[in-house]
Amino acid sequence: MVKKEGLNVALVGATGAVGQQLLTTLAERSFPIKTLKVLSSPRSAGKKIDFNGETLTVEEATPEQFDGVDIAFFSAGGSVSKQLAPEAVKRGATVIDNTSAYRLDEQVPLVVPEVNEGDLHKHQGIVANPNCSTIQMVVALEPIKKAYGLKKVIVSTYQAVSGAGLSAVDEMYEQTQQILNDEAISPELLPVSKDEKHYQIAFNAIPQIDVFQDNGYTFEEMKMVNETKKILNDSDLPVSATCVRLPVETSHSESVYVETEKGGATAKDMQGVLKEGAGITLQDDPATQTYPLATDAKGLPDVFVGRVRQDLDAENGYHLWVVSDNLLKGAAFNSVQIAESLVELGLTKR
Amino acid sequence: MVKKEGLNVALVGATGAVGQQLLTTLAERSFPIKTLKVLSSPRSAGKKIDFNGETLTVEEATPEQFDGVDIAFFSAGGSVSKQLAPEAVKRGATVIDNTSAYRLDEQVPLVVPEVNEGDLHKHQGIVANPNCSTIQMVVALEPIKKAYGLKKVIVSTYQAVSGAGLSAVDEMYEQTQQILNDEAISPELLPVSKDEKHYQIAFNAIPQIDVFQDNGYTFEEMKMVNETKKILNDSDLPVSATCVRLPVETSHSESVYVETEKGGATAKDMQGVLKEGAGITLQDDPATQTYPLATDAKGLPDVFVGRVRQDLDAENGYHLWVVSDNLLKGAAFNSVQIAESLVELGLTKR
Known part of the structure; x- marks a missing residue:
């Protein structure tokens, strides 16, 4: 061409x-x-x-x-x-x-x-x-950082299989059908194709993405930790991650806990800040059961944020649910x- | 009889x-x-x-x-x-x-x-x-409390559909088959049968279990918060929860972050304490990809704990992956x- x-x-x-x-x-x-x-x-x-x-x-x-x-x-x-x-x-x-x-x-x-x-x-x-799981989190963290400063980040992920490649998606669907048919399964790719053991992903949650490091964290978890610090240009920011693979085809979800430098913002304040954040679409209304879902985010470029809550005990603590298409924004x-x-x-x- | x-x-x-x-x-x-x-x-x-x-x-x-x-x-x-x-x-x-x-x-x-x-x-x-999700967490927290004292608990859950009843399990399997057949689906039960909207659970992660409370948390999340304090007899213990429903039939998984009163215990110390804990089976060896899995826990009475790591920044912070059969120990x-x-x-x- x-x-x-x-x-x-x-x-x-x-x-x-x-x-x-x-x-x-x-x-x-x-x-x-x-x-x-x-x-x-x-x-x-x-x-x-x-x-x-x-x-x-x-x-x-x-x-x-x-x-x-x-x-x-x-x-x-x-x-x-x-x-x-x-x-x-x-x-x-x-x-x-x-x-x-x-x-x-x-x-x-x-x-x-x-x-x-x-x-x-x-x-x-x-x-x-x-890394995909890092990108969607830092998009959500950036406006919070600007408005209130960041003090600590803890994330637990709910990651889609397409992050492990198209063959892993095939394995998930094939294995799912085999289980529905009451047939034997033989996992060969997930959680990590090059690793020794492979586990059932259909109707399961596997707390391993990428190989383990010497410190007991997986490489995926350390990517989230180190990349977040680098992108946010804050090498001292405390970040910890637990990364989990789910039987979801596309879109990672993340349960993110953030402590801010400045305390006292209400959940509503935080929603306002997130709503104005670049690349973010806020989906957050408990009254209408509105929150981000992996299935809704698929195929869209936005980072979707919802379930914004102030921590029940820390006045500078907030909980977010962050979802994005891992193959697109990710x-x-x-x-x-x-x-x-x-x-x-x-x-x-x- | x-x-x-x-x-x-x-x-x-x-x-x-x-x-x-x-x-x-x-x-x-x-x-x-x-x-x-x-x-x-x-x-x-x-x-x-x-x-x-x-x-x-x-x-x-x-x-x-x-x-x-x-x-x-x-x-x-x-x-x-x-x-x-x-x-x-x-x-x-x-x-x-x-x-x-x-x-x-x-x-x-x-x-x-x-x-x-x-x-x-x-x-x-x-x-x-x-509540099921509370039981398995407090079993894991109790030996930590005894050895080091508890200062803060943050949990993100990965909960099975059987917690919503047998008809919800039927909905999940039926919906899964429909999606594999490329047929239209019509969610009617999950996430909460009596609530207004229902969402796809197959190949998805729904951040709502039970109905929303006025404070933006769901009833399930508040159960974990309030019941944990009552069982541990510590009404001042900071506990926050994010509860998520997964396409898993049985066994809840939980990503638990704990801060202890006494700091300095290594991950190995913590593993030792958990291993001796009543009702706990420790499954934790990264070298052999050994960690608790929902599919393995099904049908067993134990609370399985693994992925025990010290937080990367807080010397009194620890991450655990806690899995148990929600219909049994739960x-x-x-x-x-x-x-x-x-x-x-x-x-x-x-």
């Missing part, structure tokens, strides 16, 4: 769950594309992909593919990014990396545009897109927002 | 989810039964029920049915307990009530035997069985334990 105006874009990992959402989001938001290359591992090369009515052929991702590319989205796992992102940068591309490879690299801005768009000015070729949509910000700020070239 | 030794027992609500588990538990634990009456609403009267190889006929629960009864288990909703428990007491029965009707009544002990068996001495005819098993304690302490008669 060739257009007069726009950027030369490459997408690595085009056949994955996030890759497919990236293509949809680029099309829906009419991102200014001049040429688009869809790249992947050798295994998926040759596959056909629809984009805006055109059929594109997936090609193998090699260093040379990035010649002439302006923006390269990476969404094919950390090892691919580690290997190829520097090659893309060397050839002049700006990389928006959706893996965890560079997120905590001090040279790499980790960006949620509603929160820290300004950090893009510091990029040296790579911009990291945060991944593809945020990545495209980063690209848009780079264009707007004139930062696609260093 | 007539035996020489034992008590005259009545069970109100014999056809419900908890009622059926009560019958199984009474049989499994060889509770000393002389006669057993199975009672229910007029609608279910006449139904046949198996108990220990015998077939019992369900009879309508009327005041006169309690003549000569020693222990009456109530599990047919709060309004039935409000109406008939005093009638049973008047006729000399000791009532073990599994509804919320009397839980916060100052005259009524609210008992989890591992925690506050001694409160049974104060009973005046009625003993209340706490209801039937705890009720039978109360009955056993009453017998052992000679408290079946006032």
